[in-house]
Amino acid sequence: MPEFDLLRALPKTKRNIATRRDGKDPSVVATAKQFGEMYFDGPREYGYGGYRYDGRWVPVARDIVSRFDLKPGMRVLDVGCAKGFLVKDLMIACPGLEAFGLDISPYALTHCEPATVGRLHLGTMEPFPDASFDAVLCINTVHNLDRQGCMRALQEMVRVVRDPAKCFVQVDAYRSEEEKALFESWCLTAETYLQPAEWVALFQQAGYSGDYYWTILQS
Ligand SMILES: C[S@@+](CC[C@H](N)C(=O)[O-])C[C@H]1O[C@@H](n2cnc3c(N)ncnc32)[C@H](O)[C@@H]1O
Numbered sequence: 747m748p749e750f751d752l753l754r755a756l757p758k759t760k761r762n763i764a765t766r767r768d769g770k771d772p773s774v775v776a777t778a779k780q781f782g783e784m785y786f787d788g789p790r791e792y793g794y795g796g797y798r799y800d801g802r803w804v805p806v807a808r809d810i811v812s813r814f815d816l817k818p819g820m821r822v823l824d825v826g827c828a829k830g831f832l833v834k835d836l837m838i839a840c841p842g843l844e845a846f847g848l849d850i851s852p853y854a855l856t857h858c859e860p861a862t863v864g865r866l867h868l869g870t871m872e873p874f875p876d877a878s879f880d881a882v883l884c885i886n887t888v889h890n891l892d893r894q895g896c897m898r899a900l901q902e903m904v905r906v907v908r909d910p911a912k913c914f915v916q917v918d919a920y921r922s923e924e925e926k927a928l929f930e931s932w933c934l935t936a937e938t939y940l941q942p943a944e945w946v947a948l949f950q951q952a953g954y955s956g957d958y959y960w961t962i963l964q965s
Pocket residue numbers: 781825826827828829848849850851854869870871884885886887890891
């Protein structure tokens with residue numbers, strides 16, 4: 747179960763943390779947590795500030811294909827797939843790969859990349875048979891659930907993958923009080939954010955033995 751930065755090829759996101767902190771009130775947080783149009787394509791204080799395909803996930807997809815030795819005909823699932831950018835890019839990185847997504851947001855799925863139509867499922871727990879995927883990914887999504895929900899989501903990833911080592915999860919984390927304060931200024935939707943060692947303990951409790959990495963905000 748190694749710590750592994752599978753998103754190292756992703757360009758760093760620009761964040762104006764002071765502006766987000768100053769604009770953050772309970773109504774903004776409640777709107778963001780609906781994961782609707784405002785979260786994806788509304789003003790930056792509500793979430794992404796416009797989430798449009800620009801190919802930035804292609805190098806990440808290549809790294810995922812290499813890390814999990816994915817081949818044409820294999821099936822991979824992206825939990826929390828949003829508009830399906832990574833699902834599309836996995837199929838670019840490995841032509842013939844069968845990539846699918848799962849997300850709780852009807853808005854994201856009805857504004858998905860055309861290449862992913864019919865591949866994205868609406869839901870929160872995996873509506874798939876045991877051992878039905880060759881790899882399962884969950885990037886910046888699990889932490890939107892409470893601790894019990896995180897456990898169940900991780901257990902579901904393990905249930906639907908053939909080889910439990912071929913999973914990747916990235917979650918919000920902090921290593922110091924300063925990073926925690928920065929995170930709390932920025933974050934809109936996370937319910938569970940922990941120190942890396944606390945996440946590792948939760949992974950072990952859930953029986954999750956795949957790769958993992960952290961989203962950590964720094965000043
Ligand atoms: C921060 S976005 C990450 C999207 C994408 N994985 C990425 O890294 O760009 C979180 C995503 O998780 C989805 N989401 C939130 N709660 C969820 C749940 N309980 N089940 C499935 N998806 C969920 C949201 O709709 C959103 O698309």
